Amino acid sequence: MIEDETVLRMMLQRLLVSQGYEVLIADRFQTAEQQIREQQKADLVLMDLNLPGGTGFDLIRLIRDSWGVPVIVLSGMKQESSVVRALEEGAVDFMQKPFSPQELITRLKRYMPCGDVSA
Template identity: 45%
Template sequence: MNVPTAPHILVIDDDPDVRELVVEYLGNNDMRVSAGESGRDLFDLFDRESIDLVLLDLRLPGEDGMLLARHLRDRAAVPIIFLTGRNEEADRVMGLELGADDYVTKPFSPRELLARVRAVLRRYQVQATLPERDSSRRAFRFAGWELNLRTRRLTSPSGAVVELSNGEFSLLSALCRAPQRILSRDQLLSMSRLHEGEVYDRTIDVQVRRLRLKVESDPANPLLILTERGAGYRLAADVETLY
């Protein structure tokens, strides 16, 4: 049953059976659902409608789901859950590196998909209602680096702008909010709002590895983002908060 405040979900999948299943099940659980089968449908519907979350098939025929997601991220910070028939770790890691909010492998349980959609929507709602002090922050400075929270860009000590994925930005923001503190993977997952539910601990490890490639002079021997064996990670720098 659709209601005026129901979240609007966009599902893009070339399989009509999958589209029908998602439209019917989510629609019966107080969500609006629009559906398409191609990248063209994705952007046509996204530009016409107010979309709260996108379910995107990673392997559309003749199209690169990763590239479509990247273009979508350039337009808006909309949550994305990947749908795919492949269960390979490389695909999961690639999706996480791109900043996907979750990843569901076909065939999937409609109940599980609904739970994941609700979980991602909750995370974005929480992020939109952060305390005023958090939302008033303009940037973090540490060890010559500056992380601008409004433009979501990182500037190096030399002044070069370093682009960050959504996942990298979220994780670095979490580390900057708790400098010099050891944060467990669970804490980082919660603070960065990367994932919840059935999450891979390696989500954090992947993002840390990518961040080190961007901020460490020698990623193999990091000086800023340190691994605390058996405990988690720590940002080994003093952080100045700019308002």
């Protein structure tokens, strides 16, 4: 999970762990980039687009090229151009903030069963 908002990151982590997911966290562009380049492949990435130090669009491309795993964007960006660009860069889904936790879990299950792997 790549999310810079501390409270939201903590809430998402609790939600995902309660659903059986193992969660690796990054809170800024550089941390996420380093984890992508150094970590073993994750099975799905849940991420924001507005990150300190860089753009989420660049990370979507890096994830696509390095891991080839589903990326779900969770962002406050509501412009159609941002949604379209994220999907064109390789995201499989886009949810706008604020969001429903149950809807998020339902969308995650579409790409990764609960409790099987890292998020």
